[in-house]
Amino acid sequence: MAVRFAVLGAGRIGKVHAKAVTGDAQARLVAVADAMAPAAQALAEQYGCEVRTIEAIEAAADVDAVVICTPTDTHADLIERFVKAGKAVFCEKPIDLSLARVKACLEVVRAHKGTLMVGFNRRFDPHFRAVRAEIDKGTVGEVEMVVITSRDPGAPPVDYIKRSGGIFRDMTIHDFDMARFLLGEEITEVVATAAVLVDPAIGTAGDFDSVQVLLKTASGKQAMISNSRRATYGYDQRIEVHGSKGAVSAENQRPVSIEVATGAGYTRPPLHDFFMTRYTEAYAAEIATFVAAMAGKGKAEPTGEDGLIALALADAAVKSVAEGRVVKMSEIL
Template sequence: MERFQIGIIGAGRIGRVHAENIAKFVPQMEIKTVADPYMSPEAEEFLRGLRIPNLSRDAEDILQDPEIRAVIVCSPTDWHAEYVIQAAKAGKHVFVEKPIDYRLERVHEAIDAARAAGVKLQVGFNRRFDRHHHAVYEAVRSGRVGKVNLVKISSRDPEPPAIDYVKVSGGIFYDMMVHDFDMARFLAGSEVTEVFAYGAVLVDPAIGEAGDVDTAVVTLKFANGAMGVIDNSRRAVYGYDQRVEVFGSEGAVMDVNDTPTNAVYYGADGSIASPCYKIMWDRYTGAFAAEQQAFAEAVLNGTEPLVTGEDGLYPILIAAAATKSLKEGRPVKLSEIEAI
C-alpha cells in the first residue's frame, strides 16, 4: 500500500479528532508532525499516545518539510485561509476544516492559491460522509424520489458554545448552519439562489449580547425550483439532533437521529429507546474517518476531492446572504452577495 506523510496544524479538539482517526483508520497517511503554538500538555500527552514522532509549536516545521506531502489545517478559523495559501505555495495538498474563512475575498484567495499550485484542496464538510445522510443523497441521485420539491434539515446542538467562542465565531450562520447550507445544496443537487432568515435569542441572553442569535430558521430557493427549510438551535436538551429529509414528486427519503444502539425496551409502563449522542465527535465518528480516507485517495490517485474549494465557497455565500437577510428583514438573492 502506498503511503505518504502528512502534517497537522492545530492540536485543539478537532485537530486531535483528525489525528486519532487518521492514525486508526487511514493507513495511507502517516502523521509525521503536529504543530500548534499553544499546544497544551494534555494535547501533547494525547498525541504522543498516537505515536506521532514530532510535536512542534511552529507550523513552519510542517510547511518547510520536503517529506510532508499534505497538510491538515485545524487551526483557529481566522488562520484557515492563510495556512491553505502557505501550504499550497509549499506544494502541499491541503485538507482544511470548515469554513475556509468568513471573508469571501480570503476564500477566493485560498482557492486560487491551491489552483495555481496544482495541489488538492478539500474542505471539511464531514456530514456528506455520514452513512445515514449519504443514503438519503444516494436515494435522491438514483431518482427514487423523482423531482426534488423540498429539502428539510434540522440541526440542534446539545448546549450552546462558550460566549468567548460566540464573539469570534462569525455567528450562527457561519459556525453552525454552514454545515446545513452545504448539506442542502448537496441533497438538492442545485445551487441556492435566494435566502430568507429568521432568528431569535431563546436560549441564552448572553448570546444576544454578543451580537448573535441562538435559534434560527432559514428558507431557501434553489435554481432547479426546489425549496428548502433549515432550523438550528444552540440547545436541545435531549442531545445532538441531526435529521434531513428530501421530498419529491415520487416520494420522500429521510433519516432519523443516530443513537449508540437501536435496541428498544418495551415494558408495562411504555418503551425506552437509546438517547441521542451528546456530542458531535461521537455522532460523526465514521464521517470524520471517511472524509480523511477520501482525501488520501484524492492525493494518491490524482483525482478531484469529493468536497472541493468551490464547495467550501458556496456555504459562505449563503451564510453571508442569511446574515444580511436577518439584519434587513427581507429575502436576499445570492447574486447580491456575489456582486459585492
C-alpha cells in the first residue's frame, strides 16, 4: 500500500518534494499546507490533492507522513508536533540553527520512537552515491583524505544571508555531512579560514562568502572543503576520495555535454546553474529512500542525529575562525 503524504510548505523546495512524492509509485500526495493560500492552492491543483491546515493534517487519519518544507525556524516545532501525532517526518535541513534546540527536538523524537529523516539531498546524488559504493566495495582501500569542492553560482540576497545562520551552517553544512558520509569515521577536529571576497555586504551582515575547512578524525583521516558563493561557470560540486589503494572522484554535471572546437580552443558548456536542476535525481531518490524505509526496506537516513552532528561541525568552524585555532569536537558536542 502506498504511503500517504502531506507536504508542509508550498515554496520552492516544497514543490520539489511534492513532485518527488507524486512521481514515486509507492507514495501518494494527499494534502498540502501553506500559510500563503495561493501557493498551497496552486500545488494542490497541479497534483490533484487537497489544501489543508497544519492542524487538519496533524489530525488526519489518511496521512502517514509529512515533508517539512517550511521556514527553518518552524522545523523543530513541527517535527515535535508531527512525531507526537504519530506521523513519520521528513524534514528539510537544518532541524534548527541552535544546537541546544536540535538536541531538545531529538529528545522528543526519541521519546516518541518517531521516524525522522533529514534532507541532506546530496547523499542521494547518483554520482556521489557511486563514490560511496566504491569505498564500500573496498576499491580505494582505507579512506585517507577527502576533498570536497562546493561553489555556488552566485550569492543569495543579503536578506537571506542574515537569516541563514552564516555560510558554515547554511552552505558548508552539506559538505560536513558529505565528509562524514565518505570518511566513515567521526570527525574530531575542525579548523577553518574565511574571507569576504564576493560581496562586501555579506561581510557587513557578519558572514563570509569564501571559506576553507580542514577536518580530522581520531585515526588521522582528513578532509578539506572549499566553498565560495561565486562560480561564474555554474554550480561546482565535486568530491574526491583518496585511499590506501587508490582514489575515486565525481566530476561536475552539465545539462548538455557537447564540445565546440574552433581556433579559440575546445569549449564545453557551463555546468548546471541551479541546485534543483543539478540535484533533480537526488531529490527523487531521497524521497524514495524515505518511502522504502517506511515499508521496512532500508533505513530512514540521514537521521536527526546526522543533522545534529553536521550543525555541530558548522559551529566548530565558526569558533575556529573566531579564535584562529583548531577546535575539538568534544568542545562542541
